[in-house]
Amino acid sequence: MAKGFEDLISKVNSCSTKTVSVAVAQDDAVLEAVRAAKEQNIANAILVGDEDKIKEVAASINMDLTGFEIIDEKDNYQAALKAVSLVHDGKADMYMKGLIDTKSFLKSILDKEVGLRNNRPLSHVCVFEVEGIDRLLFLTDVAFMTYPTLEDKVSIIENTVEVCHACGIANPKVAPLAAVEVVNPKMPVTVDAAELTKMNEEGKITGCIVDGPLSMDLAIDPQAAIHKGTTDRKIVGDADVLLFPDIHAGNITYKTLVHTANVKNGNIITGTKAPVILTSRSDDFQTKVNSIALGSVVAEAMKNN
Amino acid sequence: MAKGFEDLISKVNSCSTKTVSVAVAQDDAVLEAVRAAKEQNIANAILVGDEDKIKEVAASINMDLTGFEIIDEKDNYQAALKAVSLVHDGKADMYMKGLIDTKSFLKSILDKEVGLRNNRPLSHVCVFEVEGIDRLLFLTDVAFMTYPTLEDKVSIIENTVEVCHACGIANPKVAPLAAVEVVNPKMPVTVDAAELTKMNEEGKITGCIVDGPLSMDLAIDPQAAIHKGTTDRKIVGDADVLLFPDIHAGNITYKTLVHTANVKNGNIITGTKAPVILTSRSDDFQTKVNSIALGSVVAEAMKNN
Numbered sequence: 025m026a027k028g029f030e031d032l033i034s035k036v037n038s039c040s041t042k043t044v045s046v047a048v049a050q051d052d053a054v055l056e057a058v059r060a061a062k063e064q065n066i067a068n069a070i071l072v073g074d075e076d077k078i079k080e081v082a083a084s085i086n087m088d089l090t091g092f093e094i095i096d097e098k099d100n101y102q103a104a105l106k107a108v109s110l111v112h113d114g115k116a117d118m119y120m121k122g123l124i125d126t127k128s129f130l131k132s133i134l135d136k137e138v139g140l141r142n143n144r145p146l147s148h149v150c151v152f153e154v155e156g157i158d159r160l161l162f163l164t165d166v167a168f169m170t171y172p173t174l175e176d177k178v179s180i181i182e183n184t185v186e187v188c189h190a191c192g193i194a195n196p197k198v199a200p201l202a203a204v205e206v207v208n209p210k211m212p213v214t215v216d217a218a219e220l221t222k223m224n225e226e227g228k229i230t231g232c233i234v235d236g237p238l239s240m241d242l243a244i245d246p247q248a249a250i251h252k253g254t255t256d257r258k259i260v261g262d263a264d265v266l267l268f269p270d271i272h273a274g275n276i277t278y279k280t281l282v283h284t285a286n287v288k289n290g291n292i293i294t295g296t297k298a299p300v301i302l303t304s305r306s307d308d309f310q311t312k313v314n315s316i317a318l319g320s321v322v323a324e325a326m327k328n329n
Numbered sequence: 330m331a332k333g334f335e336d337l338i339s340k341v342n343s344c345s346t347k348t349v350s351v352a353v354a355q356d357d358a359v360l361e362a363v364r365a366a367k368e369q370n371i372a373n374a375i376l377v378g379d380e381d382k383i384k385e386v387a388a389s390i391n392m393d394l395t396g397f398e399i400i401d402e403k404d405n406y407q408a409a410l411k412a413v414s415l416v417h418d419g420k421a422d423m424y425m426k427g428l429i430d431t432k433s434f435l436k437s438i439l440d441k442e443v444g445l446r447n448n449r450p451l452s453h454v455c456v457f458e459v460e461g462i463d464r465l466l467f468l469t470d471v472a473f474m475t476y477p478t479l480e481d482k483v484s485i486i487e488n489t490v491e492v493c494h495a496c497g498i499a500n501p502k503v504a505p506l507a508a509v510e511v512v513n514p515k516m517p518v519t520v521d522a523a524e525l526t527k528m529n530e531e532g533k534i535t536g537c538i539v540d541g542p543l544s545m546d547l548a549i550d551p552q553a554a555i556h557k558g559t560t561d562r563k564i565v566g567d568a569d570v571l572l573f574p575d576i577h578a579g580n581i582t583y584k585t586l587v588h589t590a591n592v593k594n595g596n597i598i599t600g601t602k603a604p605v606i607l608t609s610r611s612d613d614f615q616t617k618v619n620s621i622a623l624g625s626v627v628a629e630a631m632k633n634n
Contacts, residue, residue: 211576279545281589284461
């Protein structure tokens with residue numbers, strides 16, 4: 025079971041090396057990340073994009089392109105389609121965004137011919153290692169699904185539990201978060217949370233333990249649970265997955281962690297046939313490398329299923 | 330300008346000593362806080378409640394009751410009414426919850442005869458000192474208003490700006506938070522945020538600078554603003570007030586800060602004729618003391634206005 029990114033990278037190193045296919049690879053930050061991923065034996069990369077520009081950007085960061093396959097395609101959207109089709113055809117294991125706008129990148133994922141659609145809604149998971157917490161935390165959805173319905177939340181849980189399993193967490197604890205830990209009909213989020221818990225008890229959501237609504241303290245801090253007398257619940261400050269009410273709550277919490285706590289993190293898009301890495305320019309170098317490691321672990325698990 | 334709780338407590342010590350009136354004072358954690366507040370010259374206290382029980386609880390924590398006025402009232406709600414009326418009549422400067430349920434305590438605040446209603450909606454502000462951030466952050470509303478309307482948000486800003494002014498922040502920067510920093514009609518929160526910004530520009534919200542929607546990173550981290558190229562905005566990682574879309578986003582963020590970052594905090598209810606201290610049992614000792622200090626600073630400012 026991976027308790028941090030060091031464990032996760034060790035886990036990756038023990039598997040066959042995966043390959044990431046990059047859409048529009050002429051991006052310095054993305055090239056720096058794939059270089060580090062290759063050096064650390066996390067993943068190889070196929071660089072799809074404008075070959076001249078890729079070489080130019082690589083030179084600007086003193087990157088040796090030996091060992092990287094380059095596919096020359098000057099049109100950005102065509103490059104994305106070529107890059108995603110490599111994953112679709114099994115020639116690469118995961119798909120990563122380069123210097124292309126998010127909308128076009130997502131469109132390529134959803135392409136009916138060469139895309140990675142899996143008949144499931146896509147969702148985003150951000151995995152955190154937080155100082156003082158002895159396990160990985162899986163935050164979802166902080167970036168992709170805006171206002172998930174109950175049905176969407178079921179899909180988000182299924183997508184995220186698959187990632188937990190890939191990280192070696194056999195029966196993750198899922199906390200549908202709210203401001204409070206009891207159902208309040210005036211707060212629809214708490215009603216959804218209780219419904220998800222019931223669906224889990226009835227075997228409609230499997231492979232995990234769902235217990236909500238829960239406040240953040242009761243989800244992540246065992247001492248808070250002892251203090252508030254909620255130690256008879258299924259989650260006692262030991263949640264793995266933090267399911268947010270909506271993108272605002274999720275995104276604000278995610279950025280609070282990044283900018284105030286001592287953390288490492290990585291993130292992928294799930295619900296697809298293969299992991300998709302969509303880091304933003306504001307993510308730092310290590311986050312991009314961690315995201316490739318996370319993608320590799322998930323790709324390995326998908327291969328074995 | 331108070332940059333942290335040490336500054337805030339110095340500020341309190343330089344004013345005339347304030348008095349807190351405690352409703353149903355037979356609570357060990359509350360008595361420990363008022364003892365410390367008295368010892369640190371932050372505030373005196375009048376203890377309203379069951380005198381026998383107050384003495385018993387005081388003995389259990391080795392607390393010397395010399396110098397504390399005790400008003401004996403065995404009925405909890407009557408004790409609350411007596412305690413709040415002391416503030417209403419100017420015999421005390423702020424009102425604090427003891428061993429009484431929150432609903433009854435709030436009812437006493439709203440009592441037409443002896444309460445503290447001010448024809449404004451009540452809101453909650455949680456003030457944070459966060460390691461790595463060189464100013465106080467005022468989070469609102471993380472505990473009281475559930476789903477604020479645009480009109481409610483105006484009131485929350487007004488209530489909170491008053492607290493900022495009391496802390497010496499003459500023209501606080503208010504960031505209406507969202508997952509994104511641009512208006513998206515599919516995200517009503519961003520539309521509200523833009524509307525609040527416009528109302529501020531038009532002079533309908535005064536004493537502060539409002540700039541929203543803003544994502545959390547752009548609100549608190551100047552480096553993120555530089556990185557994302559938003560340095561031409563009114564807020565460049567230097568927000569004082571963080572206005573949350575709803576109680577879930579606010580409460581989850583608040584508890585994330587408390588349980589993962591290195592922080593000090595204190596909180597009060599505002600929108601009343603005098604500050605109200607409603608800490609929960611899960612707040613630690615220092616948070617309760619900090620809340621009394623915050624209440625004292627606000628009471629001093631109210632006296633001078």
